[in-house]
Amino acid sequence: MKSLFISVVGVFLLGTTANCQIEEINGGPVNVPTDGIIDGVYIQEHIPTKRMIPYTNVREADAIWSRRVWQYIDLREKINHPLYYPLDEVTPYAWVRNASRWSLWTVIRQHVLNGDLRVFSPYNPLSFGLGVIDGDQLKYPIDPQPGLNFYTDTAFRETMLFYIGELGAQSDVPLVDEYGDNIIIDLPDGSQSFQYDPPDTVWFNSSDIVQYRIKEDWFIDKQRSVLDTRIIALAPVVYKSDIDANGNRSISGTRELFWLYFPHCRFVFNNYFVYNDRNDSQWMSFDDLFWKRRFNSVIYKESNVYDREIESYRTGLDALYESDEIKNEIRNIEHDIWSF
16 A cells, blocks of 8 residues: 555656646646647636636525525436546556546545645544444544645545545465465464455545535525525545455445535636537536536435435435425425516
């Protein structure tokens, strides 16, 4: 694990002067691969350098109705592919990223490692994953020491390895000593076994992210006469797998890696390209994508007296129908208020 970490960090820290001009602003890809070379007709500088549009201030007295909902964005759907692609990969020697644009996971991981985005555990870290999953309340921050980040804070790095990676499979090649003989160790039960290398860390890549979960508030602002929405938090999701006695891996559900406070994410998402399949000269940013709601999502929970998710009382297609009913209810409330 240490050798993999050292090699990956070495690649992270090594930068070429070709990308220094704009990477000093946001660290993202631009179409200037080498000094004096433009990969295109013009330099794509609008998105990497533009300022974020702030939210409109909303007073409590102006919010005459609101509803909190939790949704998941399924990255298998075609409309959500701009969040999923292009795929990246962490190899034993390098972090391979696309040269012109990054996936949302690559952007998130880059700035989590740099310490720009604050990570919140999906459960109380003291429970070691056995507690209640309530990370969307943003109660359990995981912070490095002041002025440090993933590369410079050892304690923070050891903690974050659990949230951005997992232990790989156990090696099946026994270790040998200086004479070429297999190393034998004594087990606690009195038996003996060969000694193997400890499992290495497997980093989560873009291909491992299957969903993004969002917590958001829908509200009617009487001052502006609009039904508006604000995303409060966002969480990447991967498959949760189990390994049986024979070493076979099977998917047993999904797992929230961590939660991020979305208003802070906007400062990062605002300067990274999102692919536009209809016009290469009109790429938007990730912040634009969320602002314009250019994704499809399914409600899996709404604020309710039982504080329960839809899957606790609906399953399969019935859960999807229930999600659509909640959305239709919100639309009807908006229509009823502004129709006289």
